[in-house]
Amino acid sequence: MTSTFVKDDRSAGAGTPSPAPEKARARRKWGHWFTAFAFQVPALVLFGVLVLLPMLFAVYASFFRWGGFGWPSEAIGFDNYTRLLKDDVFLGDLWRGGLLIGLSVGLQLPFALALAVALNQKLRGRAVYRMLFFAPYILSEAITGILFGMLFAPDDGFADQVLSNIGLGGLGGKWFSDTSTVLATLFLVMMWKYFGFHMMLYLAGLQSIPAELKEAALIDGAGPWERFRHITLPLLAPTLKISVFLSVIGAIQLFDLVWVTTSGGPDHHSETMAVTLFQYGFKRYQVGYASAISVAMFVISLVFALVYQRYVLRRDLEGATTTMRGGGS
Amino acid sequence: MKKNLRNLPVHVVLVVVGALMAVPLLYAVLSGFKTTDELSRNPVGLPEKWVTSNYTDILGSSSFWQMVGSSTFIAIVTAVAVVGVSALAAFSFARFAFRGREALFTLFTMGLMFPFAVVALPLFLLLRSLDLLDNPLGVILPQAAFGIPVTIVILRGFFREIPAELEEAATLDGCGPLGFFWRVLLPMARPALGTVSVLAVVGSWNNFLLPLLVFTDPSWWTIPIGVQQFQGQYSAEYARVFAYLVLAMVPALVFYSVAERQLVGGLAAGATKG
Numbered sequence: 028m029t030s031t032f033v034k035d036d037r038s039a040g041a042g043t044p045s046p047a048p049e050k051a052r053a054r055r056k057w058g059h060w061f062t063a064f065a066f067q068v069p070a071l072v073l074f075g076v077l078v079l080l081p082m083l084f085a086v087y088a089s090f091f092r093w094g095g096f097g098w099p100s101e102a103i104g105f106d107n108y109t110r111l112l113k114d115d116v117f118l119g120d121l122w123r124g125g126l127l128i129g130l131s132v133g134l135q136l137p138f139a140l141a142l143a144v145a146l147n148q149k150l151r152g153r154a155v156y157r158m159l160f161f162a163p164y165i166l167s168e169a170i171t172g173i174l175f176g177m178l179f180a181p182d183d184g185f186a187d188q189v190l191s192n193i194g195l196g197g198l199g200g201k202w203f204s205d206t207s208t209v210l211a212t213l214f215l216v217m218m219w220k221y222f223g224f225h226m227m228l229y230l231a232g233l234q235s236i237p238a239e240l241k242e243a244a245l246i247d248g249a250g251p252w253e254r255f256r257h258i259t260l261p262l263l264a265p266t267l268k269i270s271v272f273l274s275v276i277g278a279i280q281l282f283d284l285v286w287v288t289t290s291g292g293p294d295h296h297s298e299t300m301a302v303t304l305f306q307y308g309f310k311r312y313q314v315g316y317a318s319a320i321s322v323a324m325f326v327i328s329l330v331f332a333l334v335y336q337r338y339v340l341r342r343d344l345e346g347a348t349t350t351m352r353g354g355g356s
Numbered sequence: 357m358k359k360n361l362r363n364l365p366v367h368v369v370l371v372v373v374g375a376l377m378a379v380p381l382l383y384a385v386l387s388g389f390k391t392t393d394e395l396s397r398n399p400v401g402l403p404e405k406w407v408t409s410n411y412t413d414i415l416g417s418s419s420f421w422q423m424v425g426s427s428t429f430i431a432i433v434t435a436v437a438v439v440g441v442s443a444l445a446a447f448s449f450a451r452f453a454f455r456g457r458e459a460l461f462t463l464f465t466m467g468l469m470f471p472f473a474v475v476a477l478p479l480f481l482l483l484r485s486l487d488l489l490d491n492p493l494g495v496i497l498p499q500a501a502f503g504i505p506v507t508i509v510i511l512r513g514f515f516r517e518i519p520a521e522l523e524e525a526a527t528l529d530g531c532g533p534l535g536f537f538w539r540v541l542l543p544m545a546r547p548a549l550g551t552v553s554v555l556a557v558v559g560s561w562n563n564f565l566l567p568l569l570v571f572t573d574p575s576w577w578t579i580p581i582g583v584q585q586f587q588g589q590y591s592a593e594y595a596r597v598f599a600y601l602v603l604a605m606v607p608a609l610v611f612y613s614v615a616e617r618q619l620v621g622g623l624a625a626g627a628t629k630g
Contacts (some may be wrong), residue, residue, distance in 0.1 A: 060455060062533055066448035069441040070504050074402060077501035078467055081478035088478065095481065111393065142373065145366045156370055158613075159377050161620070165612040166605055167562035169580035173587050174601050178380055185383055188399040219377065229618055280471035283564040287584055301473035306476040309569070321474045330471045 041117040082325065087154045088318040095314035107319035117320065120300045122158045123210060127278045127299075130214050131221075132271055140267075143229035144255070157230070160223035168283030169222070175216045176288045179203050205287050213297050216284060221277070233259065234267030268339050272332075277326050300324045381605075388599030395595050410599035420600075422575065423582040424607060426492070427561055432580060434496050435556035438503035439549060445504070445538050446511035451523070461512075467505035471563060474587075480569050494570040499560050507552045514548035516539060547618075554618040561608060579604050 089107050091099035111117050115134040142160065146153055159205075163171065179202035187199035202212045208300065244254045283302035285291060291298030291306065298306075300320060308317030387395055388410050389403045398404065414420050448454075449461055477605035479498055518541060526536045542549070564580045571577055577585065583604045591594050612619065 062449050063452035063454035063457075066444045066452075066533075066537075070445035070464070070508065071460075072516060073437075073441055073497065074464065074467060074504050075499045077479065077482070077498045078470060078475065078504075079463075081475035081482055082470065084478040084482075085475060142370070145370060148363075148366075150363065150366065150370070152370075156374055159374055162381075162609060162612065163377065165558065165608050166560075167580045167608065168566040169562075170583050170601055170604050173583055173597070174380060174384055176587075177597065178383065183396055183399070183594075185399060192400060194381045219380070223377075231620075268589075276469065276471075280473060282473050283580075286564075301471065304473055305476070305565075309480075314477060314481075315475055321477060321621075324471055325469075328469045328471055328474075329466075340523075 030261070066306045071277050085318045085321040085325075089314055089322050091315040093315035093318075094312045095308070099315065107316045108323075111319055111323060112317065113156035116295050116298060116303055117300070117323075119295055120298055120303050123297070124281075124299060126210065127214060127217070127281065128275050131217070131263070131274045131278055135218050135222050136225055136267070136270060136274060138218070139270075140221075140229055140263075143226045143233060144259070146226070147230060147233045157227070161227050162223070164224040164227075166220070171216065172284045172287035173222050175212075175219075176203060179212055203297075204293055206293050209289060209293065209297045213285065213288065216288070217281075220284070221274075223323060227272065228266055228270050229263065232263045236262045272335055272340070275331060275335075276328060279324065300327075384598045384602050386404055387595055387607045388602050390595050392593045392595040395598075406588060407595075410596050411603065413596075414600055416605055419574070419582070420540050420603065423577050423579050425575050427578040427607075428501075430495055430567075431557045431560040433492070434503070434560040435553045437496060437500040438507050438556050439553050441500070441590075442504050442507035442552070443511055443542065443545075443549070444537070446515055447507045447533075447541060449508065450515035451533075451541075452510045464505050467502070468509070470502070472502060476565060476569065483570060489570055490573045490576060491570075492576055495560075495563070495567050498566055499556075503556050503559060507556070510552050511545070511548055514545050518544055547621075550615075550618045551621060554615045557611070557615075558608070558619065561611070579607070 051237075059320065084087055088099050090102055090104060092098040092101045092103050092106075146156055150156075179302070181187060181201045181204055182199075184202070186202065190199040196215050201208050240258050241254060244258055249257070280301060281299045282305070285297055285302050286305070289297045291302040301324070304317050304320040307313045308321065386403060387399075389406045389408065390398070391407055445464070449457065473603060481493045483489055483498070486494075488497070489533065521538060522540055522544075526540050531539065561578075563578070564584075567576075567578045567581050568584075571581060576587075585598060586600050587597050590600075596629075
C-alpha cells in the first residue's frame with residue numbers, strides 16, 4: 028500500500044477544528060446523529076476489521092511467545108521488547124533506516140527541487156522531461172527492483188559491463204551483493220524511482236507562487252539566487268515539509284524494493300524493519316517477536332508523525348506566507 | 357538567442373538526468389530483443405539480429421494474460437470499493453455536524469501512518485481464519501481498507517467546497533441526504549472521484565506484499581508476483597526476463613499516460629493545499 032502520500036493539513040492528526048460558519052451551516056442541516064453515522068458505517072467496518080483489529084491483535088501477540096498457530100498462550104510480558112533492544116539486526120535496521128532518511132532528505136529532495144526549478148521555466152521538451160522523470164514512480168516496486176537487480180548483477184550486469192567497456196572496470200563492483208555497497212546501490216534505485224514524485228509536488232507548489240512576487244523582486248534588483256532564497260523557498264515551505272514527511276515515512280516503511288533485490292542481505296546489510304518483521308513472522312515463525320517489531324515500527328511512525336505535525340506542519344495552517352517571518356533572513 | 361545560451365547548462369543537466377532515467381528502461385527493451393547468449397557478448401549495443409520470440413512467447417502464454425486480467429480485476433474492484441465506502445464517509449464528515457466527528461476523523465487519518473507491513477502478520481492470520489486466502493477478496497478488501505484514509509481526506513476536501521446553496525436548493529426540492537449525495541454531490545465531484553480512483557488503481561496494481569501473502573495458487577497471481585516468480589524460474593535467461601519485465605511495465609505506463617492529469621493533479625492538490 029503505497030497510497031499514503033497525500034496529506035491534508037487541515038484535517039490531519041489531532042483534529043483541527045473546522046471553521047465556525049461551516050459548523051453552523053452543517054448543524055442547520057440533517058443534524059441527526061443516526062443519519063450522519065449511518066454513512067460512516069461501511070468505511071468504519073472495513074477499516075475497523077482489516078486495519079484496526081489486526082493492529083490491536085499485533086499489540087496483544089507481541090506479549091507472547093507464539094509461532095502463529097492456534098491462539099497465543101505463552102505470555103512472556105515484555106520479553107519480546109527487551110529482546111528487540113538487544114537484537115543487532117533490529118538496531119541495525121534503525122541505523123540503516125536513519126541513514127536512508129538522511130540520504131533522502133539530504134540528497135534526493137534537493138536534487139528533486141533543483142530539477143523542479145529548472146523545469147518550472149519555459150524550456151523546450153519540458154513536458155517530455157516531466158513524463159520521463161515521473162514515470163518510474165508509476166512502476167511497481169517489485170518490477171523496479173528486479174530490473175535493477177539485473178542491471179547491477181556482478182560482472183555480467185549492465186553497470187559492470189559498461190564500466191569495463193569504457194576502461195573503468197576497476198570501478199565495477201558487486202553492487203547489491205557486497206556488504207559495503209549494497210545500501211548505496213539501494214539508495215540509487217530509490218532515487219531513480221522516487222525523485223520524480225517529489226519533483227512533481229514541487230512543480231505544483233512552484234506554480235502556485237504568484238508571478239507578481241518574482242517580478243517585484245526582479246524590479247528590486249534581486250538576483251536569481253536571492254529570488255530563490257527569499258521568495259521561492261519560503262513560499263514552497265509547506266510543500267517541502269510535506270515532501271520531507273512523506274519521504275521519511277516512506278523510508279520507515281521500505282519493503283518491496285529491498286525484498287525483491289536483496290531480501291535484506293548480504294548479511295543483513297540492506298535489511299529494513301519491515302524486512303526483519305517479514306523474516307521473523309513468515310520465514311522463521313516467531314510471530315510473537317515479529318509482532319513486537321510491528322508495534323515498534325508503528326510507534327516510531329506515529330511518534331514521528333505526531334511530533335512532525337505538532338512542530339513542523341502546524342505553522343502552515345496559518346497560511347503559507349506566515350513562514351516568511353522566520354524564514355526570510 | 358541570448359536566453360537560449362543562458363539556458364544551456366540547464367539543458368545539459370536535463371539531458372544527462374533524462375538519459376540516466378531512460379537508460380535502464382531502454383536497456384531492458386533492447387535486451388528483450390536479444391538472445392541471452394548475445395546479451396553476454398554484446399550487452400550494450402543494438403541487437404545484432406532483432407529476436408522477437410522473447411516477447412511473442414510471453415504474449416502468447418496464457419499465464420501472462422491471466423495475470424493481466426487478475427491485476428485489472430483486483431484493481432478495479434478495489435477502486436470501486438474504496439471510493440464507494442469512502443465517499444459515503446467523506447460526505448458525512450464534510451456535510452454533517454455530529455458528536456464525535458473530529459474524533460472519528462482522527463481515527464481514520466491515523467490510518468495514514470500505518471505502514472502496511474505492521475499489520476501484515478495479524479492480517480494474514482485473520483484472512484486465513486476467514487478462509488480468504490487464495491481468494492481475490494483477500495486482497496481486495498484489505499487494499500480497500502488501507503485506501504480509506506487517504507481517500508476520505510481527499511474527498512472530504514472536495515465535498516466541502518460544494519456551495520451550501522446547492523444543498524439548500526436540493527432540500528427545498530425534497531431531496532434527503534442520500535438524494536443530495538447521489539444526485540448532486542457525486543456528479544459534481546467527478547474530477548475528485550477520478551483522482552482517488554486513479555490513485556486506488558495504481559496502488560492496487562503495484563501492490564506486492566499482500567498478493568504475495570494471499571495467493572499461493574498461480575491462478576490469481578498479479579503482475580508483480582508473476583514477474584518475481586518468472587525471474588526466479590528463468591534467472592539464467594536474462595533476455596527473457598527483460599522481455600517479461602518490459603511487458604509487465606507496459607500496462608502501468610499506458611494507464612499513466614491516459615490518467616496522468618488525474619494522478620498528478622490529485623497528488624498536487626493533496627500536498628499543496630493548506
